[in-house]
Amino acid sequence: MEKRNSGGKLQAVLCACALLAVFFSFSSCGEDSGFYLDLERLVEEYESSTQPKIAYASLADGDYEIYTMNLDGSKITQLTFNNDYDSAPSWSPDGKKIAYYSDTDGDSEIYVMNSDGTNVEKLTDNGFFDGHPHWSPDGQNIAFTSDRDKNTRNVFIMDKDGQNQNNITSSTETEATPRWSPDGTMIVFASSNGGNYRIVRMNADGSNLFDITDGTNNDSTPSWSVDGNLILFTGWRSTDYEICTRNSTDGSNENILTNNDYEDGSARFFPDGSKIVYRSFPDGNTDIHIMDADGSNVRQITKTSSWERMPVVQPGF
Ligand SMILES: [Ca+2]
Ligand SMILES: [Ca+2]
Ligand SMILES: [Ca+2]
Ligand SMILES: [Ca+2]
Numbered sequence: 001m002e003k004r005n006s007g008g009k010l011q012a013v014l015c016a017c018a019l020l021a022v023f024f025s026f027s028s029c030g031e032d033s034g035f036y037l038d039l040e041r042l043v044e045e046y047e048s049s050t051q052p053k054i055a056y057a058s059l060a061d062g063d064y065e066i067y068t069m070n071l072d073g074s075k076i077t078q079l080t081f082n083n084d085y086d087s088a089p090s091w092s093p094d095g096k097k098i099a100y101y102s103d104t105d106g107d108s109e110i111y112v113m114n115s116d117g118t119n120v121e122k123l124t125d126n127g128f129f130d131g132h133p134h135w136s137p138d139g140q141n142i143a144f145t146s147d148r149d150k151n152t153r154n155v156f157i158m159d160k161d162g163q164n165q166n167n168i169t170s171s172t173e174t175e176a177t178p179r180w181s182p183d184g185t186m187i188v189f190a191s192s193n194g195g196n197y198r199i200v201r202m203n204a205d206g207s208n209l210f211d212i213t214d215g216t217n218n219d220s221t222p223s224w225s226v227d228g229n230l231i232l233f234t235g236w237r238s239t240d241y242e243i244c245t246r247n248s249t250d251g252s253n254e255n256i257l258t259n260n261d262y263e264d265g266s267a268r269f270f271p272d273g274s275k276i277v278y279r280s281f282p283d284g285n286t287d288i289h290i291m292d293a294d295g296s297n298v299r300q301i302t303k304t305s306s307w308e309r310m311p312v313v314q315p316g317f
Contacts, residue, residue, distance in 0.1 A: 052314035055089035059307040073301040079117030090134045095316030099133035123162030132177045143178040168206035179223040188222040212251040221266050226273035234265040243267040257295030271315040279309045
């Protein structure tokens with residue numbers, strides 16, 4: 001896939017090199033030259049533009065905000081700035097925009113902004129909860145949850161510009177975190193009829209509901225593997241929450257990827273399927289972690305005293 005902006009950044013780096021060469025030709029300069037600093041910054045920007053970022057929510061400034069950072073935890077960038085709750089970032093399929101929800105107008109609404117936090121657009125505007133946005137794979141629609149009908153949270157779909165907001169499930173259950181399948185034909189979400197949440201899969205038009213888990217335990221935040229064959233989700237297993245997978249066709253073959261005494265959750269596959277980003281709770285607060293797709297090779301990415309959650313890796317690389 002095309003590496004966005006990389007051509008322009010590479011040209012900028014080459015231009016800086018040329019300027020440096022000209023500078024050396026006509027003068028002597030020390031190693032503290034501004035040219036060195038500019039070149040260093042341009043190279044850093046170029047390298048940063050050629051690797052995906054993790055978008056996530058953090059409580060670092062006292063209320064939740066949306067942030068991005070490199071996969072190794074470097075270059076943390078704050079994108080929202082307010083005293084309200086901002087969470088659940090979702091990348092557009094081209095990696096250029098981030099949908100999220102915020103209660104900055106008094107109740108929760110869905111917003112979309114550029115990946116650098118600029119050009120914020122409000123897509124929903126009503127007195128009810130609207131949250132958990134997720135872009136469709138073709139980039140044309142956003143699934144989300146809202147409690148504007150029947151006082152229970154249902155799965156809705158709208159156009160990417162906020163037009164045509166339709167209740168897809170229209171059920172009396174409480175539904176959360178809808179996520180499109182990679183081919184766009186199905187949506188998986190968490191649902192509760194008053195007790196534990198279970199994982200439910202349906203066609204994208206709301207038909208053909210099928211329970212992936214039965215709600216014996218509390219299961220939440222489902223998403224799909226890149227090939228569409230697995231549902232990745234959080235489940236209460238024995239003494240605490242773990243990251244699990246099941247076959248997306250029939251809910252069979254549960255595989256528990258984490259095995260520890262603290263709460264793991266909000267897991268998402270990388271866009272290339274090689275790894276999983278999630279949040280865990282090893283030292284009294286949550287931090288972003290990455291593990292291989294089989295649960296091995298766990299790495300802690302953030303190591304803050306605040307709370308980090310709902311990480312997702314930028315597509316388009
Ligand atoms: Ca905030
Ligand atoms: Ca609202
Ligand atoms: Ca655990
Ligand atoms: Ca933390």
